[in-house]
Amino acid sequence: MKQELLEKYNVPVPRYTSYPPANYFHDGFTSRDYADAIRKSNRQQPEFISFYFHIPFCLRLCHYCGCNSYAAPEPEIIDRYVAALHKEIDLVLPLLDKKRKISQIHYGGGTPTSLPALELEELNAHVLNEFYSIAKPEIAIECHPGWMKGRDWAKLTKIGFNRFSIGIQDFNEQVLRTVHRKAPLLQPEEIVATLRSCEVRINMDFLYGLPHQTEASFSETIERAVSLKPDRLVTFSYAHVPWAFPRQKVLAKAGLPSDDEKSRMFEAARKILCEADYQPIGLDHFVRKDDELYTALQNGQLHRNFQGYCTRRTTGQVYAFGVTGISQLGTAYAQNTKNIMEYIEKIEAGVLPVAKGYLLSREEQVTREVIEMLMCNYRIDWNELSEQLSIPARSIKQATAYDETRLREFADDGLIEFDKNQIRMTPEGRLFVRNVAASLDKLMLGTNKSFSKPV
CATH class of the missing domain: 1.10.10.920 (Arc Repressor Mutant, subunit A)
Structure with missing residues (x-):
């Protein structure tokens, strides 16, 4: 990329993971509005259902994180939170047409794998027992490898998860220490071997633009990732927005790469991935040629919702559970409160915990x-x-x-x-x-x- 173009166009613009972007949502959208929007969504497209569960707890908060995550509270609060998730499901499901089918279930956070596998299995069962599913629905979970042993990976495959997004971020330990992220408990090669033996799909997520990252160091990370042959690989650009997430201020003190250096990191990673026969998808995804996302791109049928890139086969309207979860319906968005105790108390009172939303x-x-x-x-x-x-x-x-x-x-x-x-x-x-x-x-x-x- 020419330097003059980088300087001209590297200006703040929306990510467009939704339209309108989430910072246009407003508190004039109420719980009643959300319930009405759910009922109307039964007659809108896409007809399939995508469920999202937000697990906000982290055993250690990473400084770069722009997600709605919180240090894990005392166990009784976590127990009440999980019980509230089940109660929220019970509030939403009666509003949905039971003839519709589930195409996706996705767990994000925070650290979804901070919950025991049994509790994750019970949440899946709560919705899967109420609806039919499409053939081969995608049941995905974001995983923090810093806290997971071999048996933890195996348990998740046994309870039905068929896509794993592994949050590596970087293989460089100096980078991980600086951003306060725990390195993988097992060697990544061992994790991949375990998952491959269970015949599930593997995503690996990486973040560029962090302190101590250089074009050379990030290239080494991507080369190692390529050697592991994940099905999909994602290179996210670190978004430095300390006015929204004050914990990011620590990284500015540690020293962030320049925009030009970030651009070189991305271009170097893209070159390595394309030479390894990965195909670019959207802004930041790279997939193998046998991946259905690549086929969808070739046919002009690639789609995106809050779960990420998907195909028309798996895309659905998104119904989100948990704090800050964003539901993405045919004509409306609804976002839950970000306060954990407020969320629990509203659910226990039988009220949908909507904080804001948007009617298109x-x-x-x-x-x-x-x-x-x-x-x-x-x-x-x-x-x-x-x-x-x-x-x-x-x-x-x-x-x-x-x-x-x-x-x-x-x-x-x-x-x-x-x-x-x-x-x-x-x-x-x-x-x-x-x-x-x-x-x-x-x-x-x-x-x-x-x-x-x-x-």
């Missing part, structure tokens, strides 16, 4: 489809969207902040190619797909919201 206008629903197509498939085909949404292409453009002058600037800089029918990201421009998406977003016109940089 028809124009925003159209814009969401446009931005999702671009973010997932690196292209927008206005005629394809017209057929999909049953509205004229010109009306779709009018719903967005479509501006040919702005698009021509992207094209002159080599980021996109476009005509009246399509917008396509160039291979060189994909790093800044968020910038192009933001140019189509009416909510970005004069916004005062804060976002992270692409690199």
